[in-house]
Amino acid sequence: xxxxxxxxxxxxxxxxxxxxxxxxxxxxxxxxxxxxxxxxxxxxxxxxxxxxxxxxxxxxxxxxxxxxxxxxxxxxxxxxxxxxxxxxxxxxxxxxxxxxxxxxxxxxxxxxxxxxxxxxxxxxxxxxxxxxxxxxxxxxxxxxxxxxxxxxxxxxxxxxxxxxxxxxxxxxxxxxxxxxxxxxxxxxxxxxxxxxxxxxxxxxxxxxxxxxxxxxxxxxxxxxxxxxxxxxxxxxxxxxxxxxxxxxxxxxxxxxxxxxxxxxxxxxxxxxxxxxxxxxxxxxxxxxxxxxxxxxxxxxxxxxxxxxxxxxxxxxxxxxxxxxxxxxxxxxxxxx
Ligand SMILES: NC(=O)c1ccc[n+]([C@@H]2O[C@H](COP(=O)([O-])OP(=O)(O)OC[C@H]3O[C@@H](n4cnc5c(N)ncnc54)[C@H](O)[C@@H]3O)[C@@H](O)[C@H]2O)c1
Ligand SMILES: [Zn+2]
Numbered sequence: 001x002x003x004x005x006x007x008x009x010x011x012x013x014x015x016x017x018x019x020x021x022x023x024x025x026x027x028x029x030x031x032x033x034x035x036x037x038x039x040x041x042x043x044x045x046x047x048x049x050x051x052x053x054x055x056x057x058x059x060x061x062x063x064x065x066x067x068x069x070x071x072x073x074x075x076x077x078x079x080x081x082x083x084x085x086x087x088x089x090x091x092x093x094x095x096x097x098x099x100x101x102x103x104x105x106x107x108x109x110x111x112x113x114x115x116x117x118x119x120x121x122x123x124x125x126x127x128x129x130x131x132x133x134x135x136x137x138x139x140x141x142x143x144x145x146x147x148x149x150x151x152x153x154x155x156x157x158x159x160x161x162x163x164x165x166x167x168x169x170x171x172x173x174x175x176x177x178x179x180x181x182x183x184x185x186x187x188x189x190x191x192x193x194x195x196x197x198x199x200x201x202x203x204x205x206x207x208x209x210x211x212x213x214x215x216x217x218x219x220x221x222x223x224x225x226x227x228x229x230x231x232x233x234x235x236x237x238x239x240x241x242x243x244x245x246x247x248x249x250x251x252x253x254x255x256x257x258x259x260x261x262x263x264x265x266x267x268x269x270x271x272x273x274x275x276x277x278x279x280x281x282x283x284x285x286x287x288x289x290x291x292x293x294x295x296x297x298x299x300x301x302x303x304x305x306x307x308x309x310x311x312x313x314x315x316x317x318x319x320x321x322x323x324x325x326x327x328x329x330x331x332x333x334x335x336x
Contacts, residue, residue, distance in 0.1 A: 003213045004118075005154040006131065008202045013045050013119060013158040016052045020090075022153035023115060028089040030057045030080055032103040034067060037095040037121050040164050045094060045119070057083040061095075065242075067102040068137040068144075076106045090115040090153070096122035096169075097129030097246070101144075104135030108150035118152040122165060123173025123197075124247055126157040127180070127204035132212045132223075142238070142293075149217055157205065159198050168245060171276065175247025178275075179228055179254060180204045181268050186310050225313040228305040229254030232328060235290035239282045251275045252335065256327040260319055261306040268310060280335045287328050 007019055023029070029049060033042050038060055049056045059079045061067035080091070093103035093116060100118050107116035120130025136147030162170065177200055181188035184207055188200060208226065215222035233253025237244050244252075255272050258265055265272070295302045301317040302324070308314055 003209045004131075004133075004152050006157070006205050006209055007154065008126070008157040008159065008198060008205060010159045010198070012156055013041075013161070014048045016045075016048050016054070019117060019154040019156045020049075020052065020054070023090045023117075024088050026053050026055070028055045028057070028083065028085055029092055030059055030083060030085055030089070031092045031094060032059045032061060032076065032099060032106075033094040034061045034063045034096075034099050036063055037099070041121060041161055042094065045092075049092075057085075061099060061102055064098050065138065065143075067095075067098045068105075070137065073102055073106050073137055076103065077110055080106070080110055085110070085114065087111050087114055090117065092117045092119060093152075094119040094121060096120070096125050100125060100130045101134075101136050101147075104133075104150055104152065105137055105147055108135050108148035113150060115153050116150070118155045120155065120157060121161040123162055123170055123201070124176055125173075126159075126162075126201050127173060128176045128208065130157070131155050131205055131208050133216065143234075151216070155205070157201055159201065162197070172245035172247030175245075175249075175251040175254075175275070177204055178268060178271060179226075179250060180207055182254065182258075182265055182307060182310055183225055183228055183313050184311060186266070186268060221315065224303070224315055225305050227303075228307075228313060229257055231294065231302060231304055232256040232287075232291070232324075232331065235287045235294065235328075236282065236331070238290045239286040240280060243278060243280055248275075248277055252277065252331045255334070256331045257304060257306060259327045259330060260304060260323055261308070263307045263309055265307065265310050277335060282332055282335065284325070284329060284332055287332070288325065291324065291328075 061072050091107040093100045107114050118130045120126045133149050133151035135150050136144035139145040211223050229250045233249040236252050237249035303317045304319050305313050306316050
């Protein structure tokens with residue numbers, strides 16, 4: 001697979017000629033966002049697109065997880081039809097993971113698939129959810145249960161967008177950055193100074209893009225290592241029902257996975273330990289129940305990405321339930 005073009009830099013979103021090369025010239029586009037991001041960053045992107053000659057419609061999804069629902073996606077699909085979008089049109093998704101997941105999904109199913117461009121505005125989006133072509137919406141029973149693989153033509157990470165990101169959202173993205181550090185490159189740490197952030201995003205985005213190119217549909221095991229921290233992480237995130245940001249849940253999941261790995265992670269481990277987390281009381285039984293459901297989905301065996309050492313991930317489906325329970329109990333204690 002040829003990966004999408006990934007661009008990282010300050011002010012890029014105002015130069016659409018750089019990132020619309022893969023689209024038919026002058027085509028109809030629909031810029032999709034949500035109220036929070038639209039208010040802060042929408043108008044300049046729309047204006048730049050129109051200046052570049054694109055007939056640009058605008059659609060605003062509900063904020064957060066509410067974007068990832070059937071009614072929201074149906075409204076978007078009908079707005080696309082009404083705006084006259086055809087197979088030669090494109091959808092542009094401007095926002096965090098909730099917008100790129102939902103709008104990417106709409107692009108995947110509208111008229112059996114039209115081109116789209118991912119414009120991730122959160123750090124989490126720029127290093128993770130905005131890249132890779134996994135699009136999804138939720139069901140009441142669980143997150144991301146309906147979706148499609150649909151690669152964007154381009155991923156545009158304008159680092160100027162991050163200036164307005166609330167501290168907690170920035171930290172949530174840093175959780176995923178730490179994941180790349182533990183998996184591949186201990187030099188990737190929480191970027192403390194602004195100047196470093198751009199380089200860190202470029203490196204993480206390239207790491208993810210490379211794994212995705214080797215294993216687009218997560219069938220060959222190459223992409224699977226990116227789930228490090230996500231098995232217990234997802235179970236915690238679901239149990240917390242909105243009180244843990246994704247990156248926070250992943251940090252907890254990684255601490256639990258390190259415990260299961262019985263590996264030391266040096267400086268990165270200290271970063272994990274001092275990572276600010278909300279105080280929460282979650283029920284062990286609720287977390288274990290979520291893990292069991294996950295296990296059922298994988299035909300009976302939970303798969304964990306473990307670390308032999310920093311930079312040496314291994315996948316195991318032989319972790320004992322008692323050890324998992326102990327690791328969960330440990331992390332629940334840390335959250336209290
Ligand atoms: N497709 C994937 O591979 C993948 C991977 C990880 C997570 N996800 C999904 O991503 C979603 C979470 O994404 P998220 O954390 O980016 O959340 P989000 O889209 O809900 O955004 C978080 C908050 O930040 C605000 N925001 C976004 N950009 C901003 C900016 N530049 N300035 C100020 N505020 C801004 C939003 O209004 C929102 O309130 C989840 O639904 C998760 O399932 C998908
Ligand atoms: Zn993640």
